[in-house]
Amino acid sequence: MPEFSFTDWLLFALLCVPVLATLLPLVNHNHWSFRIFDFPRPQIAAVSLLCVVLNYVLQQHEHWLFVAFEILNLGCFAYQLKEISAYTRLSKPEVLRYRGEDDGRTVSLITANVLTGNRRSGLLLGQIGRYRPDVVLTLESDDWWERQLAVLEREQGYGYTVKIPLDNLYGMHLYSRLPLRNAEVRHWVAEDIPSIAAEMQLR
The missing domain is CATH 3.30.110 (Translation Initiation Factor IF3)
Structure with a gap:
């Protein structure tokens, strides 16, 4: 097993951040420390991709731990893009526009x-x-x-x-x-x- 340098440990800590930010909202808990990561999805996706690039550039050896977290970050990136797509034109609206006449039972x-x-x-x-x-x-x-x-x-x-x-x-x-x-x-x-x-x- 190769000996990790300070840069390696720093890189590994950075690789953990998007993974934790993606996994914490999946916990069924209402505390803000879990729910806060429901919102900055574009930022989490960007950091995930940045981590993959940095891992490729800075890693001095192909240790399985770094490879595993690189794959996890790619998974986080894909998952965040999927969640973001629900708010774009790529997804079909869940609530359709009502085009009938106003019958007194509609609310704006x-x-x-x-x-x-x-x-x-x-x-x-x-x-x-x-x-x-x-x-x-x-x-x-x-x-x-x-x-x-x-x-x-x-x-x-x-x-x-x-x-x-x-x-x-x-x-x-x-x-x-x-x-x-x-x-x-x-x-x-x-x-x-x-x-x-x-x-x-x-x-």
Whole structure:
């Protein structure tokens, strides 16, 4: 067995990163340390490919451990591309566009992750004014965002609301033109992570 140099161990540690980042989200656990890797899939794919190239360039010997992790990184790269493809034109839409007449049983909505520190509320209000959805749901909205969105109630007919302003990136605000029934705030994941459950009366 060849003796590994510091560069070898550094390379091996780098090879492990995309593998762990790919495997952790497969664990059925709601903790952020597992779920956070559900999101940066393009970055994980890029690092996987970079690791394969670096392993090819820097490895001084063909030890089975490096070969195995090179193959694992190629597998991670392929898996991440598969997951990413679901959000591109390469995949067939799961929800088809409704082309029939409005029979009073359809609902239009806008969901917006506003990013708590973002202060460009005019961009969101402009989209709401343009599309005039039945329902608006904001995520990561705090007290500042609640004040900016108050115009929806005053001037745009969103008379039914559920407001949860929080500064921990889990705030939510629900605005509806349609009547809401049995609306309640629930905490399925953790006490500081709210969800909204409600019934909506269609036209």
